[in-house]
Amino acid sequence: MKDFPIIDSERLLLNEQTIEDAQLIFEMFTDEAVTQFYDLHFSEKSEAIELIESDAKRFNELKTVRWAIREKQTGNFVGSCGINRFEQSMDVAVIGYEFLKAYWGQGFATEAITKVAEFSFSEQCPHYVNKIEAYVMLGNKASEVVLEKLGFKCDGTLRQHGKWKGAYHDLKVFSLLRSDWQAYSGIN
Numbered sequence: 001m002k003d004f005p006i007i008d009s010e011r012l013l014l015n016e017q018t019i020e021d022a023q024l025i026f027e028m029f030t031d032e033a034v035t036q037f038y039d040l041h042f043s044e045k046s047e048a049i050e051l052i053e054s055d056a057k058r059f060n061e062l063k064t065v066r067w068a069i070r071e072k073q074t075g076n077f078v079g080s081c082g083i084n085r086f087e088q089s090m091d092v093a094v095i096g097y098e099f100l101k102a103y104w105g106q107g108f109a110t111e112a113i114t115k116v117a118e119f120s121f122s123e124q125c126p127h128y129v130n131k132i133e134a135y136v137m138l139g140n141k142a143s144e145v146v147l148e149k150l151g152f153k154c155d156g157t158l159r160q161h162g163k164w165k166g167a168y169h170d171l172k173v174f175s176l177l178r179s180d181w182q183a184y185s186g187i188n
Helices: 020-027 043-060 108-120 141-149 178-185
Strands: 012-016 065-071 077-087 092-099 131-137 154-165 166-176
Touching: 012 077, 012 108, 020 043, 020 077, 043 065, 065 108, 077 108, 092 108, 108 131, 108 141, 131 141, 131 154, 141 166, 166 178
Parallel strands: 092 131
Antiparallel strands: 012 065, 065 077, 077 092, 131 166, 154 166
């Protein structure tokens, strides 16, 4: 895969993160409300730059596809999303997403993750994907609602599967099978 995939939806444009996004990514990952259920929390802008550069490198190595999410009309950065990693031996893509707090509750997560699922199950994806997984920290009801709305099923809870902020965290695993998506979206 040479060119970074650009995806658009009714209200959003998903494209490559750039260094110009660093300040807003830094602000997103310093907001306690955003990082409450997340394994990242930044204290310096250089961490945002490192994340952007790491995502670009991992994309070139076909290990990840992480998009900036922008409002189509304004071009404003609203968050980021994508495939955090591929587990090729099992044809799995593990996804994640995060938004600036000012853009919560507007349906952007559902709209963006719909496009990530479409991409993951398409021929554009750098690896064949039979299952998409998302890990959700206990208590993150908003994320659970988004995933369930798109047909993801909760496979169970992995006890103390995450470790960040000096503590272990139980994570619910949600998954969407290719066959689920075909039935959900009407694709044959």
